[in-house]
Amino acid sequence: MATQHSRTAARLMISPAVILLLAWMIVPLALTIYFSFLRYNLLMPGTEAWTGWTNYYYFVTDPSFTDAIWNTLALVGGVLIITVGGGTLFALLLDRPMWGQGIVRILVIAPFFVMPTVSGLVWKNMFMNPVNGIFGHIATSFGFEPFDFFGQAPMASIIWIVSWQWLPFATLILLTALQSLDSEQLEAAEMDGASWLNRFWFIMLPHLARAITVVILIQTIFLLSIFAEILVTTNGGPGTATTNLTYLIYVQSLLQYDVGAGSAGGVIAIILANIVAIFLMRMIGKNLDA
């Protein structure tokens, strides 16, 4: 169907987007790579000098670096497990007949609209604060010692907050996918005596596979660069307990103003993100082509 004419036209139509994104990627990237080989601290102007790989050396050998990698993986993994698992359960539940389904859906989707900064602040102060937060009040009124969420379980608390924001997203996609499932197929299986678990495992789950992949892809893109929630709650601490890669780069380039080291971190993060992207592409490509 594609003629030579339409091919040329297509190229013309696609090029603004490609050129813009290329510029958006390449200009900052080129500057970042350039800075990453400089000794460049914003607070010490005039001392810029070529340093070769020094910034990379310091960034990678920084004891926080390994922690940051593991924290990033824990954060992304934890949130994915909770949102995909919880989202599937929510979707199965919401797919069943009930009264007021529309309102329940409105209630469930609401956290998705909340700014990350706001949700971090609200959970930190109004809920998880051990003295004035609602959990603290409840614990105290039952005679328990209030739990210090950000001191004792900092990463779990962040995962919790982020999951709260992303659970609606997963639920809605999975619910839509579930609703598109041919109900006759399920009924036939039920009449053949397949248990609910079997129906779920052999009919629903394969049907959801594609939707789950999309949830994982989109969420990973956003979760790799989680920042605001950490900034307003734990500032990456205590210690490095909640410092992910994005936050570590923030510390280097915007708290220590070491643009050189921050840029080196940025380059490393881009490389790691692309490894993840290639991995995801393989996975998605298989599922989306179908």
Add this chain to the structure above:
Amino acid sequence: MARAVSNREKTVTTIVAWTLGILMFFPILWIAILSLKTEVDAIRGPIEVLTSGWTTESYGAVQARSDYFKHFTNSVVIALGSTLLGLLIAVPAAWAMAFVPAKRTKNVLMWMLSTKMLPPVGVLIPIYLIFRDTGLLDTRTGLVIVLMLINLPIIIWMLYTYFREIPGEILEAARMDGASLRKEVLYVLTPMAVPGIASTVLLNVILAWNEAFWTLNLTASKAAPLTAFIASYSSPEGLFYAKLSAASVMAIAPILIIGWFSQKQLVRGLTFGAVK
């Protein structure tokens, strides 16, 4: 489902679903309640909070400190502006990818998505320097451009999945009738894609509204949107729960209401081609 369901089963489902729904929504409900309390009442236990008196003084205090409507206007302009500008660039690109697929289309698409993984904190200084030299610091134009670029990959991908569902035969027919490419896009394709475009717009308005890194770091006062408005309440002196709640409600309410009213379109958009 066609299957008959007993009323008992339906009741149980309803109770469980409503409980979970209310739990999910509870944090938002709770700040709405706290925002209508005095600062002293707002830090009390839940029962004392519910039984104490109501007041709107926190909203007044927040408004007195920072002009809500200025920030609100900036948020609206930035969110809508970046989405519409993005649409302008994305529609042709997505069209081309969907109807004239080349060998590398999929790779280009994935590459576009991967630009979203660029950690913003790592490139703030370069962008800041560029903005300084082009006079874009603290301007809405600057933010419209940056947010457009950040969300462009998502816009393209969403549109691409919609366009792919439009049967190619219709386009062929239009082409047979001698429609030019421009007419084809304008009169045949776009109307069919309106629902898809609508949901794309919605999702991107939400993403742009909630973006908190660039909007805070590239603005000072003139172009500062609601994310900057919230930043002054993160850890102030004295008691601040009621004021923080009021500011939070003011910041999230507009997008929450829009989201609720348009959730059907949004849900359809969110599937990213996952559901056929």
Add this chain to the structure above:
Amino acid sequence: MHLRSTLVSASVMALVAGGALAEELTIATVNNSDMIIMQELSSKWEEATGNTLNWVVLEENVLRQRVTTDIATNGGSFDIVTIGAYEAPIWGAQGWLVALDDLGDAYNYDDIFEPVLNGLSADGTLYAVPFYAESSFTFYRKDLFDAAGVELPDGQMTYDQFAEIVAKVHDPDNGVFGTCQRGKAGWGENMAFVGPLVNAFGGRWFDMDWKPTIDSDAWHNAVTYYVDLMNEFGPPGATANGHNENRALFADGKCATWVDATSAAGYIFNPDESSVADKTDFFQAPKQVTDKGTGWFWAWALAIPKSSQKADAAKNFLAWSTSEDYVNLVGETKGWVAAPPGTRKSTYENQAYLDAAPFAKTVENSILAANPADATLEPVPYTGVQFVAIPEFQGIGNYVGQQIAAALAGQMTVDEALKNSQQFAEREMAKAGYPK
């Protein structure tokens, strides 16, 4: 290249030529109560001069990052910035700030406390004018001390004595914790308390060769003391508590003792804000092996970035907002107890202020006694009580703050925290090319 700057200066010139001088200034400030009052009262200045102010009110850490980025890149987003005693001399020496030695004949420089002026100057030039200044001292609850039969020792007590007293007044069953101290990580948060504590225990950040000494016995003793004290007698979740959180806790009657900024006294002793206004008293911050550097020195000050195109109007605002008249204006409209403290002799000679602020004399003495040039038992190559006045300190201070917060949360031992801190400090100093 500076397109907007050119446009702006062109329009300014047009305005000047037209005879009108109304300027729009962008001012970045921190979200504490003194600055909120300034924002409210500044409408008087706007009316008097015809200028307008655009306020950017941010939390301290966000403010510092935002302002530093803009000033260091010469961004020109702000005409007036709020900076601290740490930044003022470093940035002044860097050539980023407009010198403020010429705020007009009416501006009474001689009235400003000498140490405050010195702390905001570099090489004898003043680069920021003080809005308020503070040292640290101990707030305590008289009523609880009396009930527990605690008698204060004469003179400055030691931290050991302090711990004994804290144990006596600790009463969590009635919602009162023995002590509240900063636990939130950051060089301006927990390290502001830990720094003077280390000084008191005889420690220092660097030796004369700029070698970090964070793994020394003095540091070990001080941090162990801090962690034990807080775990035993502090409120839960202390790693989230900075100055503002503790201030709210103390004002709400949840703490028996609190070593923190003297500037908080205006809030704690204000019955509108605090439920313990008539039950609170204060004494010097404790000492231990030495009494040197036991109270910190800090000032919030206003400065004008070199990149501002409107320095004249900005100077006019600075002269107004840090003047005696402004202090009087706050006293008369907001109550004398809320007047910005610690900067001007005239404030401390004003009977109305002395009557409203029982803490005035102690605050004045603490500020005059704080000596950033001689704050440690052993000699050091740097100045600063709770900070080290070099650009590298922020990074090191933040990291050490995080490690100590981790020790406080029980995620690592004090030894591990200090070992990590020492390693980090050594790396950073090597990276920055010390010893210079």
